Each structure stands twice: as structure tokens, then as C-alpha cells.
Amino acid sequence: MIELEQKILNEGEILPGGILKLGSFLNQQVDTDFMTLMAKEGAKLYEGCGITKVLTVEASGISLAFAVAQQLHVPMLFAKKYGASNITGDLYKASVYSFTHKQTFDIVVSKKYLTSEDNVLICDDFLAKGNALNGLIHIVEQSGASLEGALIAVEKSFQGGGDLLREEGVRVESLAIIESMDDEVIEFRHG
Amino acid sequence: MIELEQKILNEGEILPGGILKLGSFLNQQVDTDFMTLMAKEGAKLYEGCGITKVLTVEASGISLAFAVAQQLHVPMLFAKKYGASNITGDLYKASVYSFTHKQTFDIVVSKKYLTSEDNVLICDDFLAKGNALNGLIHIVEQSGASLEGALIAVEKSFQGGGDLLREEGVRVESLAIIESMDDEVIEFRHG
Numbered sequence: 134m135i136e137l138e139q140k141i142l143n144e145g146e147i148l149p150g151g152i153l154k155l156g157s158f159l160n161q162q163v164d165t166d167f168m169t170l171m172a173k174e175g176a177k178l179y180e181g182c183g184i185t186k187v188l189t190v191e192a193s194g195i196s197l198a199f200a201v202a203q204q205l206h207v208p209m210l211f212a213k214k215y216g217a218s219n220i221t222g223d224l225y226k227a228s229v230y231s232f233t234h235k236q237t238f239d240i241v242v243s244k245k246y247l248t249s250e251d252n253v254l255i256c257d258d259f260l261a262k263g264n265a266l267n268g269l270i271h272i273v274e275q276s277g278a279s280l281e282g283a284l285i286a287v288e289k290s291f292q293g294g295g296d297l298l299r300e301e302g303v304r305v306e307s308l309a310i311i312e313s314m315d316d317e318v319i320e321f322r323h324g
Numbered sequence: 325m326i327e328l329e330q331k332i333l334n335e336g337e338i339l340p341g342g343i344l345k346l347g348s349f350l351n352q353q354v355d356t357d358f359m360t361l362m363a364k365e366g367a368k369l370y371e372g373c374g375i376t377k378v379l380t381v382e383a384s385g386i387s388l389a390f391a392v393a394q395q396l397h398v399p400m401l402f403a404k405k406y407g408a409s410n411i412t413g414d415l416y417k418a419s420v421y422s423f424t425h426k427q428t429f430d431i432v433v434s435k436k437y438l439t440s441e442d443n444v445l446i447c448d449d450f451l452a453k454g455n456a457l458n459g460l461i462h463i464v465e466q467s468g469a470s471l472e473g474a475l476i477a478v479e480k481s482f483q484g485g486g487d488l489l490r491e492e493g494v495r496v497e498s499l500a501i502i503e504s505m506d507d508e509v510i511e512f513r514h515g
Contacts, residue, residue, distance in 0.1 A: 161411065162377075162401045162437040165394040191383035192402070199387050200394075203356040210353045211383065220352065246353040 134174050134308040138321050147317045160193035160258045172200030175284040178306045182281045184254045186210055190240050190265050197286055198256035210246050215239035225275040229268035242272050249277030260285040263294025290322055325365050325499040329512050338508045351384035351449045362499055363391030366475040369497045373472045375445045377401055381431050381456055388477055389447035401437050406430035416466040420459035433463050440468030451476040454485025481513055
């Protein structure tokens with residue numbers, strides 16, 4: 134998505150360690166008009182797939198997941214970080230290692246909101262090594278739901294997570310794919 | 325908002341200690357069509373107020389804040405829980421006591437996303453004692469921005485936070501106000 138690439142080039146901040154900050158429009162401040170545009174683009178990719186639920190993990194994936202689910206007229210569901218939440222009852226649980234925080238945390242979803250009847254689209258703002266995405270996939274597997282695929286705003290393909298999942302047969306669609314950001318120069322992958 | 329009251333009656337779960345769970349449509353699973361309807365209703369209340377930014381706190385306030393900001397065509401901004409985030413740079417910070425988790429945590433917003441030029445609407449899913457709302461108001465004050473008011477999905481007026489803020493002159497609009505839920509019977513305040 135050319136408009137997203139342009140926005141990354143204009144507003145992104147590159148920090149040491151392969152970190153790209155897009156807080157001005159994607160995941161702290163959210164440009165709602167632009168997010169709606171991204172969601173329309175993303176929803177189009179999964180049109181006709183019979184998605185019944187859009188799944189993400191708190192907190193920065195919620196805006197995109199909400200906007201995509203809104204386009205598809207289905208519920209959005211977000212996994213919560215266990216311990217930090219008051220979620221109770223029967224839960225699906227998965228462990229996610231966070232490189233940002235250098236620790237593993239558990240994410241949980243209440244069993245009543247995801248069943249074997251569901252056909253799930255997973256959404257997230259970033260895909261790097263794929264830890265969060267793998268955790269969400271693990272939750273979908275536990276529920277017996279079908280996984281239709283994933284929709285990511287920004288994939289950093291040089292960190293490998295997206296391509297690994299594609300090799301495993303998971304459909305992963307990213308609205309922008311960053312192939313490299315060496316020396317603070319961002320190169321996108323196309324086609 | 326009658327439709328919201330109906331949904332609370334149909335889908336809400338009352339737990340001991342004045343806890344009301346609306347996870348089926350409001351804050352774990354989100355009914356996106358219904359949230360859009362709520363956001364339209366809420367945005368109408370603040371139409372013509374010159375809102376420049378909608379502020380909330382992660383994670384369960386994000387869906388409503390996003391949907392309202394989308395209606396107003398302004399950015400949505402969410403405060404992050406400090407420590408659990410990789411937010412850096414100059415920050416506004418406020419302390420919030422959580423009754424759910426029985427602990428105080430700090431919430432932060434990057435200074436670059438909120439300035440004295442802004443005219444802010446605060447959104448949240450629930451208002452009980454007003455701790456989160458007070459934290460967000462404190463952040464708005466630090467920024468020098470104007471606070472236009474707050475928009476809440478569900479206020480539990482028997483916990484007092486909303487009326488206290490109204491007495492202090494803060495405009496607080498709630499789409500549903502629960503006056504009591506004794507013996508698992510939910511009574512709404514009208515007018």
C-alpha cells in the first residue's frame with residue numbers, strides 16, 4: 134500500500150536494534166481516517182472468505198483489528214495479557230516472548246468468544262519475528278476455529294517471522310513490507 | 325441510549341463487588357456495528373465543539389475512542405501503562421489506582437502528541453469511581469490542552485466518580501448510567 138509506505142517514510146522514527154516507531158499515526162496516536170483506509174484495503178483482501186471474527190492482542194493491535202472487523206461487519210476480539218487483566222472463567226492461553234520487554238508473558242482469550250464454528254482473521258500492527266502472531270495462532274488452534282489468515286499493517290521481513298509462517302502455509306498479508314532499514318534507509322519489498 | 329441499556333440487560337454479567345462484565349460486546353469481544361452506533365451517538369453530543377483529539381487509556385477504552393475519533397475525523401490517542409510499554413522521550417505521566425487489580429500504576433502519553441493547541445475529548449468504556457478518568461484529566465492539564473469533556477459508554481453512578489466530576493464542572497456524558505445493581509437487578513438513571 135503506497136500511501137502507507139509514504140507515511141512510514143515521512144513519519145517513521147528508526148531506533149537502534151531494528152526498532153521502527155510509528156506512534157504518530159499507527160499505535161500511540163492513531164490517524165483514524167488513515168486507519169480506516171488501511172482497514173478497507175485489508176478487508177478487501179479477505180472479502181468472501183467468510184470471516185466470522187477478527188482477533189488481535191492488546192493494546193496496539195486493537196485499532197486496526199477494530200477497523201477491519203468494522204469493514205467486515207463481524208466482532209473484533211482481543212487477547213489480554215494475563216495477570217494484567219481481570220479476565221475469568223475458562224481461557225485459551227498462549228505464551229508470547231516480547232523482544233521489546235525481554236520477557237515472556239501469557240495472553241488469554243475467554244473460551245466463550247471463540248469456538249470451532251469461527252473462521253478467524255488475525256490482525257496486528259507489526260510483524261517482526263512473529264511471536265505475537267504465533268501466540269494468537271496457538272489460541273485459534275486451541276479453539277478448533279479455522280484460521281483464514283493474518284493481516285498486518287507493517288511487516289519487517291528482515292526479521293523473518295512472516296516468511297516462516299508463509300512457508301508453513303499460513304496466509305500472511307502485510308500492507309507494507311520493510312525489507313531492510315540499514316543505515317536508517319528504509320527499503321520496501323514489492324510483489 | 326436505549327439500545328445500550330437493552331444490551332446491558334441482555335448480555336451483562338453481574339459479579340460480586342459491583343462488577344459488571346460486558347465482555348461479549350464492549351471490552352473483550354467488541355460488536356463493531358454496535359460500537360459504531362454508540363460512537364455516532366457519542367460524537368453527536370460533542371459535534372461543533374472543535375474537538376482535535378480523542379484520548380483514552382489502553383486497552384479496553386481503545387475501541388470506543390477509535391470509533392468516536394473516526395466519526396469526528398480526528399486522531400485517537402491512548403495513554404499507555406508505564407513499564408509495560410516501550411514508550412520513550414518526554415512524557416506526561418499520571419498515577420491511576422485500579423480497584424480491579426488493587427494497585428496503582430502510571431499511565432503516560434508522549435508530549436509530542438498532545439499540546440496546548442488541542443481540544444480534547446476523553447473516552448472510556450466504564451466510569452466507576454473515576455480513577456482512570458482523573459488520571460487522563462491530569463494528563464490533559466499537564467499538556468495545557470483544553471478539556472472539552474468526557475464520553476463514557478457505561479457509568480456506574482452508584483460508585484460516584486461521574487457526579488463528583490460534574491460537580492467540579494467537567495462535562496461527563498455517559499451513554500448508559502447504572503444507578504444501582506443490587507440483588508442483580510440493574511436500574512438505569514434517566515434524564
